[in-house]
Amino acid sequence: MTDSTKQHYINGTPANGTMTPEEALEALRNAPEVNLEVEAESQDTWPVPQDLATLEAPLPPWKRGILPPALEDLAEALGGQLLVEPTAPAVAMLAAVSAVLAYRKVVVAPEPDNPGWEEVPVLWVALIGPPGSGKTPLIREATRPLWAIEQDLAEGNRRDWEDYEVNLERWQGAKRGERGEKPKPPTPRRLVVSDITPEKLGVILEANPAVLVHVDELKGLLQSWRREDRAAGRAFFMSAYHGAQHVVDRVMRGTIYLPRPQVAILGGIQPGPWHQVVRGGLSRGEDADGLLQRFTPIVLDPLPPVREPPPVPKDLLWGYEGAVIQLWEGEVPQRVRPSPEAYQLWREWRFETLQEQRNPEVPEAWRGYLSKRMGLTARIAGILSVLWGETGVISEGSMARAIHLVRGILEPHARRAWRVGQVGDISPALRLAKKLKEGVERFTRREVYRNEWGGISTTEEAGQALWLLEKAGWVLYDPATKTYWVNPRIREVRGG
Secondary structure, X not given: OOHHHHHHHHHHOOOOOOOXXXXXXXXXXXXXXXXXXXXXXXXXXXXXXXXXXHHOOOOOOOOOOOOOHHHHHHHXXXXXXXXXXXXXXXXXXXXXXXXXXXXXXXXXXXXXXOOOOOEOOOOEEEEEOOOOOOHHHHHHHHHHHHHHHHHHHHHHXXXXXXXXXXXXXXXXXXXXXXXXXXXXXXXXXXXXXXXXXXXXXXHHHHHXXXXXXXXXXXXHHHHHOOOHHHHHHHHHHHHHHHOOOEEEEEOOOEEEEEOOOEEEEEEEEOHHHHHHHHHXXXXXXXXXXXXXXXXXXXXXXXXXXXXXXXXXXXXXXXXXXXXXXXXXXXXXXXXXXXXXXXXXXXXHHHXXXXXXXXXXXXXXXXXXXXXXXXXXXXXXXXXXXXXXXXXXXXXXXXXXXXXXXXXXXXXXXXXXXXXXXXXXOOHHHHHHHHHHOOOOXXXXXXXXXXXXXXXXXXXXXXXXXXXXXXXXXXXXEXXXXXXXXXXXXXXXXXXX
């Protein structure tokens, strides 16, 4: 391989591609160099180019009837105002509700024949989108009722602390023989936390069954887990996803034993930082520990713009808040099981999952996801059962809703999110493809960003787009002349 070829792949392969520059070099070492000047003349020698639409499959629409009207009506209204599918606000609300049900100590027992299998209801939801895609307002409205509860808890904590200080003062002022037992500081009640250390989270979970970690930007939390001095935080969160017992050792403050800590997560993240999560999760290094597969990623796909997006009716906001408050204050089942009809659906879904999981052609990382698919289905089925007012028994309808939500909506989002994390934003490649179909035969990367073809203005963006077009068979790089040849067969591809 020539030095020019090596330099092209070092400079041209984007940092968030599926192959590192070293891997690209290794893959090309044995590839014979071709004379593109000769081969470009014969269209028959070119491969059939891939339809670029297959690089970014469309995401499925939300299906009406999965959630009760109090949540679904608001999800549709928020989607209409922010110009996104109702999926993102709906799943964000499910994450918020999951924290409330975990606090109320709801447990899902998905298999009557396996009584030892229990799932806690917490969900980890990541909304993925660029700035301005609506992540922050969606998270704000989904968590608004929980923050209202948190405010009430804070007021109660304040009163408890005032009472404690009065009682402590009385105890200190009493005679030794008349004091009685020394008053103990009150235990603060919490439901929502934001920027928090694992040590402080352990203290909170010692006194509370569960919390929602609400962060507008997940980047800081995820990156902190990569630091050596915060690695214990990563392990703590992963334990809290399953409600597994955990021990938190505090410096100079003793040890905290947590029998069943539960943490739900709801946050937003941009494609760039999300790429680091995906790349680590898809590797075979220390980051491939199942963290990626625990997240339920939702990609924010913008809808066509409208001149005046409709406002969200206040009664829909109040209806959602009332539903959450009812879950917080009203009666909820402590243990949720499937009905015989629901269990039959579950068994069929479990068999389908096992078949797919044992398919040798399934990538290892996706096989890791499949190992957690049934647990996610059980959690969602339990949440939906409680939301629909079922008293401890998951109906056939709620199980069917959960399976459809996982298979028909969440998994397409997960596949898209993983692809975004691997190859990044493909929109520059789509725009450049339209330019190439106008009749360009040969060009350099510099021409792309100097002339701003497809709105591309930087060498990095040009390299990203060209890497994807090479992958799809639209262009081929000639290291001898440092130019790209356009596949003449791209005119056979519709769209692009």
